[in-house]
Amino acid sequence: MEADFNQPQRQSIIGIFVMFVYSLQGYTKALWPVLIIFLVRFNEYEKSNIVIGILCVLAFFIVLGIISYLRFLNFTFHIDHENEEFIITEGIFNKTKTTIQLYKIQQVNINQSLIQRLVGVYELAVDTAGSNKKEGNIRAISHELALDLKARLLENENKKTVNVEDTISTLEEISTEKTIDTEAPFIKISFLSLLKIGITSNYVKSFFVLLAFFITLFDHIKQITGKDVLHDDNIEDYVDKSQVVTAFFILFITFFLAVIVINLVKTIFTFFDYKIARQKGSLLLSYGLLNTKSTIIKPEKVQITSITQNYFQKKMNVLHLKIKQATGGEKEDNKLAIEIPGCDKLEKDAILKLLFQKIPEKGVMLKPNFRKLGFSVFLTIGLPLLVFYFVRDLLIEELPTIDYFVLLFVVFIGIIQLFIFKNNRLYINDDFIILQSGAWDVTNNIIIPSKIQAITTSQLFWHKNINIGSLTLHTAGGNISFQLGNFTAIKQYVNLWLYEIETSDSNWM
């Protein structure tokens, strides 16, 4: 049963197929404009040319197959127990040798994409603290082998912390881990919760994605047909005014419905069958309809935990959890955040209890000064109005009702800014710092003081007399900022946090 990872190993033989499909995908992505032109003009070609074309494609497939085979032959992985390293060698002509020190491994993910699911293999990705791209990636490996390798890769970490050195006990450890592995998950996100979260979240994001999609679509149509669909005067000729309004209304409704449906489908596809299991104090997550993903969250590596909920979600008792772990500190930390959608209050408390040993409570509240509202109103309403003042004469000829639109814009943005200001709060108690923010989707970012890497305080020179200033807490999972609060209180807390960090040697990762 125990596989020997000390010797260089190849992937499953089926890996050739997976590599073949992946490289085919890569080439198709790179060449799709050429392919589309080729297909559109298909009828215009002469017969002999078509035969040659098909032969070319066949030859391409064969070459690709050979390359995949060679890649498969040259791809090996093993664990070097002497140096405590996980080694992957790959490449046909350019050989690459990736060496990952075992103690640096943060996560081992076992994923399955659609192609991999078809042929029954899994992907194993090794994540380290040093960089944000996945360093070790094995594309085709059987499930048992993957679990085994994962256990081996992470077992060393346990050895490091516990300092157990005899092999017997580590073997026992693995076997116990396996039994725990099969333990029933303690949280399952139901299909209903996913439905709820799907129809109530990400409106703004999907709206802009859809808008961008339509704009590019119209652009393409314009390029192909030479007609501008949006500004086609003919439309107004055969549709009278009342119909324009209803048409506009219907368009708006369909647009809105499309946003909801897209959201729903996306949520269900990515998070279908979400299971959370406990494994030695870590959280083991697995989810996905077509691409199954599984990850481990280690409580000690969690930097920022954020809980997002809007009004509808509150009524329906669902919320969105996001967990940011330590990253290389690049811009991509959003992508590395692990999401748990659609938990209810009890499930949230259970997860938080596992992460923090207790449920975070909101302590002393700090409010931002009213100047913050003034400044954001100036930025989002004042400046656009100023611009509008100068261009109004030009626009009013094109669109006589523009003033109403501007009024609507001002009221809408004003309400949003008011809510942002009202929701912006910093709660501090002994163990937790919670930043609340957002207008519609209210987010609570939770961090533990010991995860702080550095603290920046900042004050504009004309704010000295009214004693307000800003605070930024830097963690390995991103920053948390609170602007224009009572500066005396902020400074006092900074001193307290510095004292706590400097007197304890708590582990932040």
Next chain:
Amino acid sequence: MEDFTNETIDTTQLPKFEEVEFSVLHPNYWKVILISLSVFFLLMGIGVGLVLYFNKELYPFNSKVSIVYVVLLLLVIFFSRISFKNKGFAFRNHDVLFRYGIIAINTLVIPYNRVQHVALHEGLVSRFFGLAKIQIFTAGGSSSDIEIPGIAKEQAENIKQLLMGKIQKQL
């Protein structure tokens, strides 16, 4: 609850980061800034001058362009001076403080037990004046790294040794 009352008494007696005396940058560093600025403006001036010289239609704008150029130069020098004046650093027993900013005064504090590594950087002009820059990195990304420029080479070496010692001790 007991912890809580304890803590409220503690906070007022804790060492205050806002009362720390900051050391200012070496006066020679101002010369370094001036030299880099003049090199930049010289190159820009030559570029703009060439464009003006070869385009006959632009002759009427000559005086305006030179006024803009001079105003820009003065503004940049003025803001650089403020930025130079505001920059300061302090090393406490358990953390390093760096103050910077032009219109806002920012104070960045890094505890020694969160420092990942320390580097010493010498620019071309700085080296001529015997100055060096100390870079202190944390795991919190680029926004939480400290770069202290304009420190005498010897002092910078000492600071680096001090920081290394502190980090080693933490490990």
